[in-house]
Amino acid sequence: MAYTVPKLTDYSTAALDRATRDLLSALEEESAAVRTEPEYEALRIRWRARKDGIVTQVNDLWLKTAPRQAKRNVGQKVNEVILSRVDAVLQERHDHVKNLGILEKARAAGLDAELDAARCAVELAESIDITLPGVRRPIGAEHPIIRTSNEIVSVFQKLGYSVADGPIVETDYYNFEALNFPPNHPARDTQDTLFIANQQSKPQRERLLLRTHTSPVQIRTMEKMRPPIRIVIPGQVHRNDPPDASHSPMFHQIEGLAVDTNITFGDLKGTLDHAMKELFGSSVKTSFRPSFFPFTEPSAELYVTCFVCGGSGKRGTEPCRPCKQTGWMEVLGCGMVDPNVFEFVKDNGYDPKKVSGFAFGMGVDRLALLKYGVDDLQLFFQGDVRFLQQFS
Ligand code: PHE
Numbered sequence: 001m002a003y004t005v006p007k008l009t010d011y012s013t014a015a016l017d018r019a020t021r022d023l024l025s026a027l028e029e030e031s032a033a034v035r036t037e038p039e040y041e042a043l044r045i046r047w048r049a050r051k052d053g054i055v056t057q058v059n060d061l062w063l064k065t066a067p068r069q070a071k072r073n074v075g076q077k078v079n080e081v082i083l084s085r086v087d088a089v090l091q092e093r094h095d096h097v098k099n100l101g102i103l104e105k106a107r108a109a110g111l112d113a114e115l116d117a118a119r120c121a122v123e124l125a126e127s128i129d130i131t132l133p134g135v136r137r138p139i140g141a142e143h144p145i146i147r148t149s150n151e152i153v154s155v156f157q158k159l160g161y162s163v164a165d166g167p168i169v170e171t172d173y174y175n176f177e178a179l180n181f182p183p184n185h186p187a188r189d190t191q192d193t194l195f196i197a198n199q200q201s202k203p204q205r206e207r208l209l210l211r212t213h214t215s216p217v218q219i220r221t222m223e224k225m226r227p228p229i230r231i232v233i234p235g236q237v238h239r240n241d242p243p244d245a246s247h248s249p250m251f252h253q254i255e256g257l258a259v260d261t262n263i264t265f266g267d268l269k270g271t272l273d274h275a276m277k278e279l280f281g282s283s284v285k286t287s288f289r290p291s292f293f294p295f296t297e298p299s300a301e302l303y304v305t306c307f308v309c310g311g312s313g314k315r316g317t318e319p320c321r322p323c324k325q326t327g328w329m330e331v332l333g334c335g336m337v338d339p340n341v342f343e344f345v346k347d348n349g350y351d352p353k354k355v356s357g358f359a360f361g362m363g364v365d366r367l368a369l370l371k372y373g374v375d376d377l378q379l380f381f382q383g384d385v386r387f388l389q390q391f392s
Contacts, residue, residue: 141392259357296335
């Protein structure tokens, strides 16, 4: 039996709710049966015609006749629930009828693409199948440089080191002064520093620059943590090097720092020899060769037997290029922390008479290049998905 709007005699909230529920379920039922434009038009007129449509009747039979005290309550129901719901249901059904129309037309004309689109829309409206697989978003992969960096970090984490980090935009104080590069010292020239513009009005130690190494985080960490400490510090650094196949103005380092009482050069050698064997295989040999850094004394460069040619300097009959036929590759700079560096953090427990330590800093990018057999460093930074996808 078709729905007709009842006269209301009982204006209580419960009665009003019941009448509204009946009306809306009649609407749902009638609208679900509508499949063509003429049917839709009939539905619209029945419910929404200004003269005698169901909504109009509700106004007349429920609202206008309502006793004064109930008017507000009934008015709210009619406007907020009935009117808005009727319009929403009609709109939804009209969209659906239109899609059905497109489907029909496409079917008649044999238009495959439109048929598919219309079918999708109709299917979506008629049922949402929760058993269908969801929309899959491809998951990303670790960038090869970050992966290499994480691998190195984890070697030290197994030795009990924790991870620290610090800012890439650094002050002159942390990048140079507290690392025992006095103002105007020629060792600063070796760093090819990129300075932030317009800093001249500040005292030199406060001027900003892009950190040229991860070593400033040695100081920052010692300011925060009392000895003993064992930390590694992975991160980006910048130098004024024009980009080419083996250089980039932005690259990555991992710094290491261990401070305690009685740390010796023997600890430095043992730790790094172990780490190199973990990284490159147990058969690599290490060689410590004298060097200079302002913040370590003595200082050394660590070489490992070339992990491309195994130390022979040759690949078959060809010369080994990565080690320039020497059989050795330089992998990092290191040394015993210079007592002058401890002076800057003395108040936090780093009395150079009581503690000693070692530090090292290694480049990550070149290792990643060799590890993955990539011949141009720039590929790592251009963000070409076709290149990066190969590492997923
Ligand atoms: N910071 C140095 C560099 O970038 C490397 C280094 C770190 C050397 C720690 C000694 C100790 O070249």
